[in-house]
Amino acid sequence: MTRSDDELTELAKSLGDRADLDPTDWSAFRRQSHAILDDMIDYIETIRGRPVWTKTPDDIRAGFNNATLPVHANDLSAVHAEFMTTILPYTIGNTHPRFMGWVHGGGNAVGMIGEMVAAAINANLGGRDHAPIEVEQQVVRWFAEAFGLPATTTGLLLTGSSIANFIAVHIARVASIGPDLRRKGISGHPLVGYAATTAHSCVPKAFDMAGMGSESLRLIPVNAAGRMDVGALARAIDHDLHTGHRPFLVVASAGTVDCGAIDDLPSIARLCREKDLWFHVDGAFGALGMLSPTLRPLLAGLERADSVAFDFHKWGQIPYDAGCILVRDGDAHKRAFATEAAYLRREERGLAGGALWPCDLGPDLSRGFRALKVWYTLKVLGTERLAAAIERTCDLARYLAKRVDLAPELERMTPTSLNIVCFRYRFSADIDHQNAELAADIQESGVAVVSTSKIGGQMVLRCAIVNHRSRVEDMDDVVDIALTLGRRREALSS
Ligand SMILES: *Cc1c(COP(=O)(O)O)cnc(C)c1O
DSSP: OOHHHHHHHHHHHHHOSOOOOSOSOHHHHHHHHHHHHHHHHHHHHTGGGSOSOOOOOHHHHHHHHHOOOOOSOOOHHHHHHHHHHHTGGGSOOTTSTTBOSTTOOOOOHHHHHHHHHHHHHTOOTTSSSOHHHHHHHHHHHHHHHHTTOOTTOEEEEESOHHHHHHHHHHHHHHHHHOTHHHHHOSTTOOEEEEEETTSOTHHHHHHHHTTSOGGGEEEEOBOTTSOBOHHHHHHHHHHHHHTTOEEEEEEEEBSOTTTOOBOOHHHHHHHHHHHTOEEEEEOTTGGGGGGSTTTGGGGTTGGGOSEEEEESSSTTOOOSOOEEEEESOHHHHHHHHOOOOGGGOOOSSSTTOOSOOGGGSSSOSSOOOTHHHHHHHHHHHHHHHHHHHHHHHHHHHHHHHHHHHHOTTEEEOSOOSSSEEEEEEOOSSOHHHHHHHHHHHHHHHTSOBOEEEEETTEEEEEEEOOOTTOOHHHHHHHHHHHHHHHHHHHHHHO
16 A cells, blocks of 8 residues: 555545434434424414414513524424424414415415425526426416416516515616616616505615615505506606606506505506506516406406516415516516626536526526425416415405495495405594504404504505415404404493
């Protein structure tokens, strides 16, 4: 043996056997993991019998705040036991059939499995030649088709519609100014965009994050049905054109968070075509109504969008997070994000090949396999069942609206066009404050979760029926608890 062979042997010996992070006892790991999976299936199966929300107790909160970074190994079962007692009972509650706060999806058991499987293969969907990219592109293609968008459409799965709307703003401004914008920035370009006053708060925030300032988003008034006033939109565009601004984008809503209103998409599409503006639709929850034959007509015009932002994690019942951006002109999409960094130069063959690299379509390089939980859910449940669940939430909202209308103490505050019902208790004094307190009373009761919103400056209780598990009895329960706690609050204050 030469001297260097000896050295090599010594070095190998000193490196030891293993330092990997895999279980040392696979059969023990398997047993423990199966028990954890059973716990989570039990949890979903029995969700209806639990309180919707329980405030995190002070001692549990303190436990999180005081714990230090774990340095030494712990047993998986022990850590899971801690999860079961300190985390599981204190979640938001959106898996529960009487959760109607904000616009939250209920998730689904098949999606949970998809999430687990995705974690096992730990794919990175920034690019390269592997099947997971094909799965994501298949999901994108399925929904482009479902929305009536052409074959040129590209898209990406994202965290949610907030980032999807932001990405759309960037694509639209690069399309308007040209790729120079990416090198030279926006100064000297007085870009302005338009959305209704009822647009989601992430839309002005997108303008803010894009460096244009939220005031460069003009907020257009809505009519009595909560839809953008298209005449006012046309006047605003003309005014900006005459005063040296550069209109580039209209963001229409397909399902507003306050009352589920869908803007007049065909008229806005026509106006955008006429004025050469990018037509973006924020369809965060509403766009998936396209899966339902009864709701599809309400969304007419969506197929004319230049881009659509929507979420699988709301009406689509996919576990968080799963949003999506679709862009009609795939080249415009790439022009806004593709870079030619040398270390990523695409190869003709081998793993570094691949036709489409999702990192060319958005800000992320490393990207998880969100598409897999969508794919499992769609293939196992089918869009028919999903669409039926979506339609059911609208039917339940109509029932809830009727129950509200029949209760003399309650007053309905919006028309109910999709799945959202806003109402308030007719307190004899201090009505805004008392309704806000009533929402908290209901949340703290554990019976239901409703949220609040301001409609025409007035505080309302908002019930968004998004969860596929909700039933008629849950609508009755939410009205009953609002009446019981409302009467109690009224009696105490008078
Ligand atoms: C939820 C929602 C958003 C924001 O989407 P996230 O997925 O929460 O980021 C934007 N617009 C509308 C209409 C929404 O309902």
